[in-house]
Amino acid sequence: MRPLFGLLQMTFRELWAKKIVLGLFIISSLVLLAITFALNLNVVEGSLEGLRLFGQEAETPKDVPEGSPQMSLTSVVVAVEAVVAGAAYWVGILLSLFASSSLFSDLQAPGRIELLLSKPISRVQVVAGHVLGVWLAIGILTLYLMGGTWLIMSIKSGVWHFRFLLSILIVIGMFGVMYAAVMLMGVWTQSTALALIVSYGLIFVSMVLAGAGEIAPLLGTVGEPVFWGLYHVLPNFTEVTGIVTTLAKDGTVNSWYPLTSSLLFGGAVYTGTTYWFVKRDF
């Protein structure tokens, strides 16, 4: 266990030594400070009586027709949490991939991989320690931002919205899925740039795949099954956004398929990457 822990620690420290991760941490802290001090909720007997943002009173619409939804305490909490969850999902994951994309390629650099593999540690352990280290670092950062937001909003409002916590797991899980692509390209090409291009490319493709219902029927007898094939095989990063925001809004998720198929993609790619890493010569 000691070598595995050492590897985990090395990856963790290497990631935290990167300025972009420090930047993410600072931005997350600023968001949490803003939620703590700049957003004032005036809660009286469980109802929202007033809301001040940066000292300014938030105006409630005066001509709201009777029967239309009013700005409630829950809706404010949900809105703040949904914005943070959406930002953490898109901006957070894109920046985290950028920050971590060089780690696996660097690990395999001549002069470094020799030192590592000459230790009494198996190659499977090397992959496991690396992956766990990256997940742990990004997980802590995500937990800090999203968990902190949830805690602050819950304490301030008294609205404890536990389903939001699931969205934290999904953000970490989807980072893990996209990081699998980074690792595969890392073991194949040792190129950080290519690893980043492919992972971002998959996110771009997922935007197109999100419209599968409308696009696929237009592609003819050959194109349609190919498109659906890609939809089922590749990660559905864009569609999972819907699951994250639904959970953040305390709603009911209609289909978990985009998430499960993405996780299966991640699992398959991690397995393939590990096999390749074990078999290759350095």
Next chain:
Amino acid sequence: MATAAISVSDLSKTYRTGLLGRSTVDALNGVSLEVEKGEIFGLLGPNGAGKTTLVKILLGLVHPTAGTAELFGTSARQPKARERIGFLPENHRFPGFLTAEQTLHLYGQLADVSGDVRQRRVPDLLDHVGLADRSDTKVKTFSKGMLQRLGLAQALLNDPDLLFLDEPTSGVDPVGRRAIRDLVLEMRDSGATVFLNSHLLSEVEKVCSQIAILRNGEVVRHGTIEELTAVERVYDLVTTPISESLLDTTGLEASPKDAPSAPELQVYRAHADNRPALNDILDQLRSADVEIESITPLRRSLEDYFIDVVDEGQPAS
């Protein structure tokens, strides 16, 4: 029978290159050798001879195409085989954001060295390699020589029974080189085995008890330096002056070696086909009242020997 530190049998490695792996390069062709415990073993060969591939197979970095490689009787493919080894690669890279001390703790952890042992050994080793005053300095600011010394400390963290050194004196100044050489000899004295891969033949000649020369992926010579560099049946004799007639009778000739410091002594070269012929020459000298100071079998330098062996493999022009 005691298990050898390193045992390699019929080891071959073919690299596949090109987009579809259709081109092949044979790096090793049926290499077999053994390195006994407590030896300092030198692996020599020209560039592209297969030295690096052999070392990498022994360290589990490269998978052999055929044959077996064992460290202390355990297959080199098993992580367990690497429990008792230390390794200093030629161009190693440490994470630059760590200090020297943090680096040693990290690599000690990877080598499964307990925290208690690391607390004791890390300062000792930093002191031993002359980096005690740099323990808190980030590795990215280190010179090549300092990195080499830190690499050596890293290789010694687990108190290895077998130490692999790949060009250990590369980029190191003469003082550091001497320190590394002394350290290698210390390792041998403590009973450890050292496997040295170096182009600096003068260094190899000073410390190695056994060498092997690889050429085109095959072991072409293997033995002690004395055995390999001895020129067969040629001796340098240091004696009192010998008359011209006796020189003619015995077949002795003046040696190109420098004359000894004592003015009454001269150096002669004797060619004797066998031991009786050598003794016959000595008898004739003694009968003529020539006093013999010393008899030394003639040796070539390791560098001359190495170049001859490498040249043997070159196609005739």
